[in-house]
Amino acid sequence: MTDKVASTTVSPEAALELLSPSEVNQLVNQTDANLFHIFRRCALAVLNTGNNNDNTSEILEEFADFDIRFIRQARGIKLQLSNSPATAFVDGKMIRGIREQLFSVLRDVVYITSEIRDSNRFDLTTTAGITDAVFHILRNANAVRKGDANPLVVCWGGHSISREEYDFTKEVGYELGLRDMNIITGCGPGAMKGPMKGAAIGHAKQHVPNRRYVGITEPGIIAAESPNPIVNELIILPDIEKRLEAFVRMSHSVIVFPGGAGTAEEILYILGVLLHPSNEGIPFPLIFAASQDAAPYFDTINQFIAETLGQQAQLKYKIVIGDAAEVAKAARAGAEEVLLYRRTSKDAFYFNWKLNIPNEMQMPFEPTHESMSQLDLHKNQPSHILAANLRKAFSGIVAGNVKEQGITLIREHGPFEIKGDTEIMNSLDKILRTFVIQKRMKIGESEYQPCYRVVT
Structure with missing residues (x-):
């Protein structure tokens, strides 16, 4: 039987200090059932960090008695939690990183509901409207930062990988950290955790300030891929398509490690973007990286791409096997090319506006x-x-x-x-x-x- 904490109360810290009266009423009175449902499942995922079960239905069933109540206070709101996973606490107090992630979830869910879904500010049927909405969600989370010169590397890969593969992702992360590069992943375990863990050591050795370990997720997947404990910026996007766009718009290089169906989805998404004729000539570093033992994985991926999308698609990426330093060097060199291009074309370094992501x-x-x-x-x-x-x-x-x-x-x-x-x-x-x-x-x-x- 899973250990649970019967009752606890937590107040906002860092991520969400103020709410409007209407937002507080919406939460306290639970007038929006969809808002409450989304927040509850995302909150449970954050509290359940470290759970190795990736079946969302089983997780929700295991914690069917988990409950949240919103308590009104002078400066906004605090949360009363019932039957929370005990792993989220130490000596009776919620772990600080989990607490911050919990209120990051509330920040994004409230903002997406009130400012994106229920307002007329964004036309979510048009390309420009959707991109604008993605940008505003990221800006509201303080994820797009003017003047931040350290490149952001997106690391994609599977949550279900071998120990050898995981160790290689850590080695690559370490090499990226030594080169002053920050990390974005899907925030979960496996190839999403390894690069962050390795980068933390590299950053520490280089005394890198403002170390960023950004986790980007969405309500449908977060319960199966709870945020790993290294994530210090958690961002919830409304759906998988906006999540994928956020990755692409924020990144300066993309590294893909071995994974399963989700990793193949990410590869096909970015290839679909890069193959669009309007994006020809825009630098976008894409590196497939694997340990020596996992080399056959990208043989399979490369062959699948050749058989379905053709040679033109194969020209959009570089494959590096067994050399973590070379992966990091390629990512850094690619990021420098991106920076030069954006300076020349007067595009923002913190958000890739010029890349065309078609409406479909x-x-x-x-x-x-x-x-x-x-x-x-x-x-x-x-x-x-x-x-x-x-x-x-x-x-x-x-x-x-x-x-x-x-x-x-x-x-x-x-x-x-x-x-x-x-x-x-x-x-x-x-x-x-x-x-x-x-x-x-x-x-x-x-x-x-x-x-x-x-x-x-």
Whole structure:
């Protein structure tokens, strides 16, 4: 039985000190059921840091008695928590980092609800409106900072990886830290934690001020990938598409480590952006990195990209195997090129405004049996569109593996069906089988039950 703390009260610290009267009323009276539901699940994920279960439904069931009450006070609000995970406390007091993350969640959920979803400030059907909303969410979280010269490196990779792979991500993080580079990840365990842990040592050796370990997540995934304890800036975006855009707009280099369906989704997203004709000539360093033992992983990825998107897509990234220092050097050199380009083109160093992310890549994709079966996975279309559609297929697999709604759909109606050109389906089936064999789909599951069926 999981240890729990029956009752505790916490006040805001750093992330959220003031709320408007209407926002306080909205929370205290729980007039917005969706707002409360989103905050509760995100809060539980933060308090549950260190849990190795990536099944959202099981986590929510285990803590079905977890509850939050909002208490009005002169300067805003404080939280009364019931039946919280005991791992969030030491000697009866909530760990300070977890406390800060808890109020970061409240900050973002309140802002997204009041200023993004329920206001008329942003047209969330247009490219410009969505990008503007992403920027305002990041600015409200103090994540975009004018004058911050240290580059931000996005590190993508799996939450379910081997110890050897994890150690390599730490080595790369250490080399990045020695080169004054800050880290952004999806905030969870595995390849999202390793680079931050390594960078912390590198930063300490170099006495780097304002060390940044940014975790970017969204409500659907956070319960399955609770923030790791090194994250010192947690940001919640409304959905996976805005989360991915936030990564791309903030980054100065991207490093991808081995992972599963979620990592493939991220790779296809960034390739879809870089393959768009309007982005030709904009420097964007993309590095695939793996330990020597994990080299076959990127052989598989590279072959899949060649068979589906072609040689043009393969030119958009560099593969580095077994050399952590070389990965960091390439990331740093790429970031310098980005900085020079943005100075020349008068673009902001802290937010990539010039990169065109087309509207079809920004609109939220809701994985259902119908939407998954209707994906256009054929070669008679531009490569950036095919990449975007393949990204949606992997997004649906992630949902079926770890997200509450996706798990429920699979349980009630069986696996998603994925259809398309025979050549593409054969390549998709091959890479997914590889992920299953290498146990990259879910944490600690001895026999993976697929949430999908590839129709070949």
